[in-house]
Amino acid sequence: MKTEEIIFGNFRLKYPLERLAPLNQILFLDIETTGFLSSDSSIYLIGCAFYSEGNWIIRQWFSQSPDEEAELIKSFLAFAGNYSYLIHYNGNTFDLPFIKNKAAKYGLPCSFDNMEGLDIYRRIMPYKNFLKLPDCKLRTIEQFLGISREDTYNGGELIKVYSDYIASHDYNLYHTLLLHNSDDMKGLLEILPVLHYYDLFNCDIKACKVQANYYNDIHGVPRKELILQLVFAPSLPVSVSFMGKGCYFKGQDHEGTLIVPIYEEELKYFYANYKDYYYLPTEDVALHKSIASFVDKDYRIQACASNCYTRKISRFLPQWKILMEPFFKREYKSKDLFFELTDDIKKNRELFSIYASHILNEMALQQE
Secondary structure (H helix, E strand, O other), rough: OOOOOOEEOOOOOOHHHHOOHHHHHEEEEEEEEEEOOOOOEEEEEEEEEEEEEEEEEEEEEEEOHHHHHHHHHHHHHHHHHHOOOEEOOOOOOOEEEEEEHHHHHOOOOOOOOOOOEEEEEHHHHHHHHOOOOOOOHHHHHHOOOOOOOOOOOOHHHHHHHHHHHHHOOOOOHHHHHHHHHHHHHHHHHHHHHHHHHHOOOOOOOOOEEEEEEEEEEOOOOOOEEEEEEEEEEEEEEEEEEEEEOOEEEEEEEEEEEEEEEEEEEEEEEEOHHHHHEEEEEEOOOOEHHHHHHOOOOOHHHHHHHHOOEEEEEEEEEEEOOOOOEEEEOOOOOOEEEEEEEOOOHOHHHHHHHHHHHHHHHHHHHHOO
């Protein structure tokens, strides 16, 4: 077994990783294997990145033959025991189960339960469409952030390279294998700013300016929209724009603009306790029995859930969960929810800040 180390001199993180754990307690992990299943393939390289004495360092354990796999895993586990926070890319699905299965095969004690962890892939995957990514492969994230790498191989192609290395022990092949893993490890450090997008949807957003805008659409129909100017703590490394749920968002650095349609129409508020109401078909409205009892019986019927409403013409904003009450609908079975844009709400900047977070999360997590 061989062990290599690379020191990244003058490398500076572009993400506040210390918010998760002290830097000297964080360990990055990536493994290289001869296949996808631990039952019929082996680990030939384990790479880690860690912080020591002001520098980020990559350490790699390399099996010169499959017979050294147990030694490789044992050495890695002994080293990993010094850390309390583990960061990886899709490691919950691949790297960690693979290591555990191999450790069990060799009778080596192995548990990551005492370590907190962060799977960058799982943090970003829900926002793939919002970021307009074709997939969430590590290289795709690197390209999105404008990060280049020296290595040109993928993990599958390196299986043949490792097989050739076992037969020849050619140094160029050895270098190729280590380069791929070290670029992956460096990539993990360099893509950390992508976590700012996750933070965007999980932080306090402030609506610093709110105003209405009136315009005619391409068909000449008058439209109204609400424009919210936002500020937030995460610094978006790449500007993004996205349209969803009828709304539009554009973000850059610490600022964003959110545009939401204003609906001026007649909507219905449905009373929950419909058994206490009569419905008046002629008036198309429900009245409480304490009042409607004075209405001629020929002009009233017992209300049911679908007709127990009052109608209101006003200006409304959409909501996808009950954020503001009373909430209005177009029809009883409609899933679209709205709240009235009252004068009091127009002055409530704190509410608009909460509303902005609500919309962004609904936009980002909407189904394709």
